[in-house]
Amino acid sequence: MADKNAILAGLAEIVEEETGLETEEVKLEKSFTEDLDIDSISMMTIVVNAEEKFDVKIPDEEVKNLATVGDAVNYIANAQG
Amino acid sequence: MSRRLVITGLGATTPIGGDVPSLWDNALTGTAGAKTLEHEWVEEYQLPVTFAAEASHEPAETLSRPETRRMDRSTQFGMVAARQAWADAGLDQVELDPERVAVSFATGIGGVWTLLDSWDTLRNKGPRRVLPMTVPMLMPNGAAAAISLDLGAHAGARTAVSACASGVESLIMAMDLLHNGDAEVVVAGGTEAAIHPLPMAAFANMQALSRRNDDPGAASRPYDVDRDGFVMGEGAGSLVIETEEHAKARGATIYAELAGGGITSDAYHITAPDIEGAGATRALRKAMASADAGVEEISHVNAHATSTPVGDIPEYTAMKAAFGSHLENICVSATKSQTGHLLGAAGAVESVLTVKALADRKAPVTINLENQDSEIPLDVVSGSPRDLGSKDQVGICSSFGFGGHNAVVAFRTA
Numbered sequence: 001m002a003d004k005n006a007i008l009a010g011l012a013e014i015v016e017e018e019t020g021l022e023t024e025e026v027k028l029e030k031s032f033t034e035d036l037d038i039d040s041i042s043m044m045t046i047v048v049n050a051e052e053k054f055d056v057k058i059p060d061e062e063v064k065n066l067a068t069v070g071d072a073v074n075y076i077a078n079a080q081g
Numbered sequence: 082m083s084r085r086l087v088i089t090g091l092g093a094t095t096p097i098g099g100d101v102p103s104l105w106d107n108a109l110t111g112t113a114g115a116k117t118l119e120h121e122w123v124e125e126y127q128l129p130v131t132f133a134a135e136a137s138h139e140p141a142e143t144l145s146r147p148e149t150r151r152m153d154r155s156t157q158f159g160m161v162a163a164r165q166a167w168a169d170a171g172l173d174q175v176e177l178d179p180e181r182v183a184v185s186f187a188t189g190i191g192g193v194w195t196l197l198d199s200w201d202t203l204r205n206k207g208p209r210r211v212l213p214m215t216v217p218m219l220m221p222n223g224a225a226a227a228i229s230l231d232l233g234a235h236a237g238a239r240t241a242v243s244a245c246a247s248g249v250e251s252l253i254m255a256m257d258l259l260h261n262g263d264a265e266v267v268v269a270g271g272t273e274a275a276i277h278p279l280p281m282a283a284f285a286n287m288q289a290l291s292r293r294n295d296d297p298g299a300a301s302r303p304y305d306v307d308r309d310g311f312v313m314g315e316g317a318g319s320l321v322i323e324t325e326e327h328a329k330a331r332g333a334t335i336y337a338e339l340a341g342g343g344i345t346s347d348a349y350h351i352t353a354p355d356i357e358g359a360g361a362t363r364a365l366r367k368a369m370a371s372a373d374a375g376v377e378e379i380s381h382v383n384a385h386a387t388s389t390p391v392g393d394i395p396e397y398t399a400m401k402a403a404f405g406s407h408l409e410n411i412c413v414s415a416t417k418s419q420t421g422h423l424l425g426a427a428g429a430v431e432s433v434l435t436v437k438a439l440a441d442r443k444a445p446v447t448i449n450l451e452n453q454d455s456e457i458p459l460d461v462v463s464g465s466p467r468d469l470g471s472k473d474q475v476g477i478c479s480s481f482g483f484g485g486h487n488a489v490v491a492f493r494t495a
Contacts, residue, residue: 020147044213052210 002080007054007073014049015069018042028070036069056080086259086340087495089333090170090321091433092162092270096314096420099138100165104430105437107419108445109466113298114420115312122278129285132297133276134314134421151214152227153192158317158426159224159272160231166268166319167232175331183236183264184229185255186319187247187271189425189482191221194277224272224317236264244482245385246344247271248318248428252490253342255322265327270319271429281313287352289389301422302449303386303393303415304457311387314421318429320436336440338493340374340475343367347485354392354481358399364487365403365479372475372491376407379491380474381444381467383435384459385481386415387422396479397457412467413459414438415447428480432490435478439494442469 012026021036032038038046047058050072056079058066066072091101096114098104114134123131140157141149143164149157163186167173195218202210217223222240229238237258241250248271255267284290291310293300301312322339345367347360354361369376382400386393400408416434423430438444444467453461479489 018147018150020145041213041217048210048212052206 002077004073004077007076014046018045030069085325087325087328087338088320088336088436089323089328090166092165092319093433094158094161095316096134111446111448112419115297126278128281130290131294134312136316153195153218154274155272156224156227162317162319163228163268166321170321179233179235181265182234183258183267184225184234184238185251185267185269186225187241187251187425188221189244189247189273190275192219193275195219243486244484245424246480246482246486246488247425249480249488249490256342265324267322271426272317273424273426274315276313276315299449301388301418303388303418304453305450306452306454308388310389312421314423316423317426318433335495337436337495340493341368341372341491343489345487349485352483354395358395360487361399362402364489368489368491374475376404378475380469381476382413383431383478384413384415385479412444412462414445414462418448432478435476439476
């Protein structure tokens with residue numbers, strides 16, 4: 001089982017790199033669009049970087065279902081198996 | 082509608098200074114911006130030219146990390162210079178109607194680093210890894226667009242693309258916007274970041290670049306008999322241009338008047354300059370006519386003078402034709418001797434220097450002039466800056482680009 005805390009920490013680094021938001025602000029319950037103000041292009045950049053970092057595939061049609069940071073962490077954890 | 086246009090703000094990030102005060106100080110004393118490149122790719126690709134004039138300050142020193150990531154290096158330089166000019170004009174302190182503010186920001190090549198890095202990513206890692214921001218980062222209008230977004234300019238964001246004439250063309254495009262009544266304030270300028278192995282190899286193969294690898298600081302030597310090509314530079318220059326009415330109403334400090342401009346095309350050869358300098362002559366005459374300037378008013382020219390064996394002579398021929406016997410009373414500065422050639426940013430940085438020269442009544446120096454070419458008997462400012470005297474006068478900045486683009490602007494003391 002993948003370590004969700006490690007995924008959250010890694011994802012927070014990717015988000016920080018792309019947006020400048022502090023890693024502490026990237027919490028499981030935060031919405032990418034509403035809370036973190038991440039636009040669709042930044043979201044795709046984050047997804048592409050997450051695929052590389054966590055060695056998973058996140059199909060484009062799945063991205064719209066990743067509303068919160070927690071959704072993304074769960075998706076990545078499941079994809080890693 | 083013909084209105085007086087004035088320069089109220091200046092910004093620059095260059096190989097000899099990351100802002101206008103340091104650029105100006107260094108330009109007066111004479112500073113060589115070119116150095117041996119310390120990038121792995123120079124060795125990796127066995128480039129025939131191993132030096133260039135890189136910016137003295139990295140844009141990341143003033144931009145945020147996300148800004149740096151989402152902008153090509155060329156847009157980064159443009160943003161740094163435009164913000165400086167905006168603040169210098171005091172526009173960060175006043176309420177402006179955004180629909181009366183426009184941007185005119187040029188580049189010669191645009192986001193060449195982004196384009197080629199993305200190509201490497203595609204080939205090495207596949208299409209999924211190509212960043213979604215690739216297109217807005219590589220597009221030549223990227224700098225103009227990013228600056229308009231940053232400053233909230235709603236009256237248009239234009240991009241002149243005319244190789245090494247781009248920077249001056251951006252000022253003339255700004256004049257058109259202001260004379261047409263489309264805006265009251267235009268943030269103009271030019272930017273370039275093309276010190277990349279591909280353009281370096283291509284320019285070298287054209288025999289356009291100096292090969293003085295053993296002495297980079299002496300390589301850019303306009304008008305010297307031993308000149309052997311230009312030196313690649315990078316950076317950006319920016320000028321805030323306003324209608325005089327608007328500037329005076331808000332009590333702005335005025336550096337100089339942007340009195341006139343002229344654009345012509347050679348229709349002669351895609352890269353070689355017309356030997357007779359006919360297109361350049363016409364551009365000089367157009368600029369003087371549009372500035373309503375008599376030839377005797379002209380005191381100073383910041384010349385294009387790239388230091389190529391073939392380029393410097395036709396520019397002299399053109400000046401001789403346009404200024405006649407008054408040419409002997411005009412002092413000429415070839416500041417690419419210091420900054421290298423900033424391609425699409427050259428005319429913008431050199432316009433900043435021309436405006437400073439008129440405002441401070443001092444012409445900057447030309448370095449590396451040891452044996453002046455007898456075919457170019459100009460009064461070249463070298464050794465120490467030239468005092469321009471206190472009377473009202475006109476200064477000219479010329480830029481010429483591959484494709485036969487000629488662009489000239491005329492500034493008048495305020």
